[in-house]
Amino acid sequence: MRLDDQRESDNIEDRRGGGGLSFGGGRLGLGSIAIALVASYFLGINPMTVLNLLSGGGMPAIEQSAPAAHRPPADDQMARFVSKVLASTEDTWTDVFRANGRQYEQPKLVLFSGATPTACGTGQTAMGPFYCPGDHKVYIDLAFYQELKTRFHAPGEFAQAYVIAHEVGHHVQNLLGIADKVHNAQQRAGKVEANALSVRMELQADCLAGVWGKRTDTMKNVLEPGDLEAALTAASAIGDDRLQQQAQGRIVPESFTHGSSEQRVRWFRRGFESGDMNQCNTFKANPL
Numbered sequence: 001m002r003l004d005d006q007r008e009s010d011n012i013e014d015r016r017g018g019g020g021l022s023f024g025g026g027r028l029g030l031g032s033i034a035i036a037l038v039a040s041y042f043l044g045i046n047p048m049t050v051l052n053l054l055s056g057g058g059m060p061a062i063e064q065s066a067p068a069a070h071r072p073p074a075d076d077q078m079a080r081f082v083s084k085v086l087a088s089t090e091d092t093w094t095d096v097f098r099a100n101g102r103q104y105e106q107p108k109l110v111l112f113s114g115a116t117p118t119a120c121g122t123g124q125t126a127m128g129p130f131y132c133p134g135d136h137k138v139y140i141d142l143a144f145y146q147e148l149k150t151r152f153h154a155p156g157e158f159a160q161a162y163v164i165a166h167e168v169g170h171h172v173q174n175l176l177g178i179a180d181k182v183h184n185a186q187q188r189a190g191k192v193e194a195n196a197l198s199v200r201m202e203l204q205a206d207c208l209a210g211v212w213g214k215r216t217d218t219m220k221n222v223l224e225p226g227d228l229e230a231a232l233t234a235a236s237a238i239g240d241d242r243l244q245q246q247a248q249g250r251i252v253p254e255s256f257t258h259g260s261s262e263q264r265v266r267w268f269r270r271g272f273e274s275g276d277m278n279q280c281n282t283f284k285a286n287p288l
Contacts, residue, residue: 001157002222008080009087013137014072015112072111078142079111085161086138088216089168096215096277097175107171108137109164129163131170133179138167152237156230158223162209162268163234169208172277173201192254199240200282202258203267206235207280210271218275228272235268236261263288 072079086109097104110116115124119134129140140163148163149155173179182201186194213231217223236242239261241251258264267288271280282288 001161001227002224003081003084003088003157006084006220006222007087008083009090009106009109011086011090011106011108012072012079012083013108013110014070014079015110015116017113078145081157081160082109082111082140082142082164085164086168088161088220088222089165089212091219092212092215093168093172095219096211102175105136105175107131107168108135110137110139111142112139113141113143129167131167131174133170133174136171136174138164138171140164140167148234148237152234154230154234154237156227156233158213158227159230159234162213162231165209165212166205168212169205170201172208173204178204195255195257198257199259199263200285200288203263203288204280204282206259206264207267207271207282208277210268210273211275211277211280212271213268214272214275231268231272232265235264239264259288 072083074080090104090106094104094106110118112123113125115122116139117123118132118137118139120130120132123130123132123139125141125143128144129138131138144163145160148159170179173182179201182197186197189197209231213223213228238258240256240258241253241260244251244255253260259267267280267282271277
C-alpha cells in the first residue's frame with residue numbers, strides 16, 4: 001500500500017506499557033503497592049489495610065486499570081501504519097455518511113499488549129482484534145500481525161489494513177443501529193439461530209471493509225499490484241471452516257460465527273467491486 005504521504009489519525013490510544021491497580025476507586029501505582037508490602041513484612045500490618053489508607057478509605061476492591069493512553073512513538077512504524085489506515089477509514093466513512101445525510105462519529109483505536117480493560121470486559125491478545133460497541137473503540141495487539149503472517153499465511157500491508165477496516169465496519173454497524181437489532185434478536189433466538197445472525201453480522205463487516213478499500217483507493221490511489229489478493233487471502237484464512245479444520249480436524253457449520261472462507265472472500269469482494277454499502281445487506285441475502 002502507498003501510505004507514505006497519507007495523514008495519521010488523532011484517534012490512537014497507545015496503552016502498551018505498565019498501568020496500576022485500582023483499589024477502592026483510586027488508582028495506585030507500583031510504588032504504593034511496594035509500600036504496602038514493606039509495611040506488611042516489617043510491621044505485621046495487613047497490606048490491604050495500607051492500600052485502603054493510601055487509596056482514601058473504603059473497601060479496597062481490586063480492579064484492573066488501563067495504562068495512561070499516549071501517542072505511539074514516532075519511530076514505531078507499525079503503529080504509524082495502523083494510524084494511517086484508521087485515518088483512511090475516517091475519511092471514507094465521513095464521506096459516505098455525509099452523502100446519506102448523517103454525521104460519522106470517529107472511533108478510537110487502542111493499541112495494547114496482553115490484556116486491557118474495555119467497556120465490554122477485559123480484552124486479551126488471544127481474542128485477536130475486536131470492536132467494543134460499549135465504548136466505540138477498536139482494540140488490537142499488534143503482535144496479531146505476526147500471527148497473521150506466520151499462522152494464517154496472509155502477509156502484506158493490505159491484509160493488515162483489512163483487519164482494521166473490518167473492525168471499523170462493526171463500528172459503522174453500531175452507528176447505524178444494526179448491532180443493537182442483531183443483539184436483541186440473538187437474545188430471543190436459540191444458539192444455532194444466534195450463530196447464524198453472527199455470521200451475517202461478520203460478513204457484512206467484511207463487505208463494509210471492501211467498500212472502504214474501493215473508495216479509499218479511488219480517492220487516494222493507495223493500492224499496488226497484489227494488494228487485493230493479499231486481503232482476499234486474509235479473509236479466506238480466517239474463515240470458520242478453515243479455522244475449525246486446523247483446530248479440531250472437522251467442520252461444524254452450525255457453530256460458525258464469522259462465515260466460511262468462501263463467504264468471507266465473496267462478501268469482501270462484493271464490497272470492493274461495488275464501493276457501495278447498500279450492496280452489503282447480508283441479512284436479506286439468501287444464500288450467503
